Amino acid sequence: xxxxxxxxxxxxxxxxxxxxxxxxxxxxxxxxxxxxxxxxxxxxxxxxxxxxxxxxxxxxxxxxxxxxxxxxxxxxxxxxxxxxxxxxxxxxxxxxxxxxxxxxxxxxxxxxxxxxxxxxxxxxxxxxxxxxxxxxxxxxxxxxxxxxxxxxxxxxxxxxxxxxxxxxxxxxxxxxxxxxxxxxxxxxxxxxxxxxxxxxxxxxxxxxxxxxxxxxxxxxxxxxxxxxxxxxxxxxxxxxxxxxxxxxxxxxxxxxxxxxxxxxxxxxxxxxxxxxxxxxxxxxxxxxxxxxxxxxxxxxxxxxxxxxxxxxxxxxxxxxxxxxxxxxxxxxxxxxxxxxxxxxxxxxxxxxxxxxxxxxxxxxxxxxxxxxxxxxxxxxxxxxxxxxxxxxxxxxxxxxxxxxxxxxxx
Numbered sequence: 001x002x003x004x005x006x007x008x009x010x011x012x013x014x015x016x017x018x019x020x021x022x023x024x025x026x027x028x029x030x031x032x033x034x035x036x037x038x039x040x041x042x043x044x045x046x047x048x049x050x051x052x053x054x055x056x057x058x059x060x061x062x063x064x065x066x067x068x069x070x071x072x073x074x075x076x077x078x079x080x081x082x083x084x085x086x087x088x089x090x091x092x093x094x095x096x097x098x099x100x101x102x103x104x105x106x107x108x109x110x111x112x113x114x115x116x117x118x119x120x121x122x123x124x125x126x127x128x129x130x131x132x133x134x135x136x137x138x139x140x141x142x143x144x145x146x147x148x149x150x151x152x153x154x155x156x157x158x159x160x161x162x163x164x165x166x167x168x169x170x171x172x173x174x175x176x177x178x179x180x181x182x183x184x185x186x187x188x189x190x191x192x193x194x195x196x197x198x199x200x201x202x203x204x205x206x207x208x209x210x211x212x213x214x215x216x217x218x219x220x221x222x223x224x225x226x227x228x229x230x231x232x233x234x235x236x237x238x239x240x241x242x243x244x245x246x247x248x249x250x251x252x253x254x255x256x257x258x259x260x261x262x263x264x265x266x267x268x269x270x271x272x273x274x275x276x277x278x279x280x281x282x283x284x285x286x287x288x289x290x291x292x293x294x295x296x297x298x299x300x301x302x303x304x305x306x307x308x309x310x311x312x313x314x315x316x317x318x319x320x321x322x323x324x325x326x327x328x329x330x331x332x333x334x335x336x337x338x339x340x341x342x343x344x345x346x347x348x349x350x351x352x353x354x355x356x357x358x359x360x361x362x363x364x365x366x367x368x369x370x371x372x373x374x375x376x377x378x379x380x381x382x383x384x385x386x387x388x389x390x391x392x393x394x395x396x397x398x399x400x401x402x403x404x405x406x407x408x409x410x
Contacts, residue, residue: 007036009121011130011140014043015061016054018289019235022208022322023131024053029397040117051292068112078115082146091145114142126408133159145177152407155184157319172197181403186319186341206400209393210325218331219300223373228258231302233295233323236266239316241308241357248362250278256370265289299330304369309339310357320345325391328383333376335365351383
C-alpha cells in the first residue's frame with residue numbers, strides 16, 4: 001500500500017472545545033508535519049467561541065450521531081454496511097462482554113457510533129487514533145475491530161482515573177484488540193498504565209509541551225502599586241478546587257488589597273452565592289469562557305496564577321494542566337497544588353508554590369506571595385526557564401509523530 005497520503009482518522013469527544021487546547025495544538029502540529037488527518041467527533045460543539053488555533057486545522061470534521069435515536073437510519077446503514085465483515089461479529093462479541101460489565105446506555109451508544117464510524121471511514125484510512133481512553137477509545141476500538149485496522153490512543157487525566165481497571169487493562173492487551181500504543185502526558189499516569197499493559201513499551205510518556213510560537217513574548221514584569229491581581233483559568237468542576245479557593249480568599253487579611261478573576265465555563269451559581277455570603281463578591285470578576293487571546297491578555301495583566309487542583313470524590317483529577325505552562329510562558333507567578341503530575345513541572349519554592357488545597361494553606365500562600373513581589377518575579381523567571389528548557393512542544397510532538405507513522409505503516 002502506498003502510505004504517503006495515508007489518512008489517519010482521529011476520534012475526539014467533541015470538536016472544537018475551548019478547554020482542550022492541548023488537542024488542537026497537537027493536531028495542528030501533526031498536520032503541519034505532513035499527516036493527513038480526518039476528525040470524527042462524538043459530540044457537537046457547545047462552546048460559543050473558538051480559539052484561533054482551531055481555525056488553523058485544515059482537516060475535514062465529521063460528527064457521529066451524538067444520540068442514536070436522532071439519526072436512526074444512519075445507524076442502521078452503519079450496521080448494514082458492517083454486518084458482512086467478519087470483524088463486525090468480533091466487535092459485537094467484545095462489545096457484549098463490555099456491556100455485561102457496564103450495563104449503561106452510554107455503552108450502547110458507543111457501539112452504535114462505532115458502527116457508523118466503521119461504515120463511513122474512507123477506503124484510504126490506514127489507522128485510527130483516539131483522544132481519551134474512555135468513550136472515544138471504546139468507539140475507536142470497536143470500529144477498528146470491525147475494519148481490521150490498528151489503532152492508538154492518547155490518555156490524559158479523567159479518562160485514566162475514572163475508568164474501571166478491567167477496561168483500561170483490556171485496551172492495553174494485544175489479546176483483547178488493544179491499542180498498538182498509548183501516549184500519555186504525565187509520568188504519573190504513564191507508570192500506572194504501564195502496570196496494566198501486556199508490554200510496558202506499549203505505553204509512552206509524551207508531554208504535550210507548549211508551542212511558544214502561539215504566544216507573545218512575556219511582558220517585562222516590574223513591581224507596581226495597586227491591588228494584587230489573582231487569576232484562575234479552568235472549568236467550574238470539583239477537581240479544580242475553586243470552592244476552596246473562594247474560602248481562602250475570604251480569609252485573606254484586610255491589609256491585602258486584591259482582586260480575583262476567573263476564566264472558564266461551567267455553572268458558577270453556587271460559587272457566586274458563596275462569594276456573596278463571604279462578602280467578597282465585589283472583589284471578583286467572573287469572565288466565563290474565553291478564547292486564547294483573551295486568556296493571554298488576562299495572564300499578562302495579573303500577578304499570580306492560582307490553580308488549586310484536587311482529587312474529586314469520583315477519583316477525577318488533573319494531569320499536568322497546559323494552562324500552567326501557558327502562565328509560565330507569560331512569566332506569571334504560579335500557585336498550585338501537588339496533585340497528580342503538577343510537581344513534574346513545578347518544584348515548589350523553585351518554579352512556583354505548591355500548597356495544600358486547604359483554604360487556610362491557600363490563604364497563607366497568597367498572603368506570602370502578595371507581600372513579597374520580588375519572590376513572585378523570581379519564581380516566574382524560574383518557571384519560564386523550566387518551560388523553555390524542558391517543556392516545549394517540539395521534542396514531544398516528534399515522539400508522537402514517530403508512533404503515528406509506525407501505526408499507519410510508514
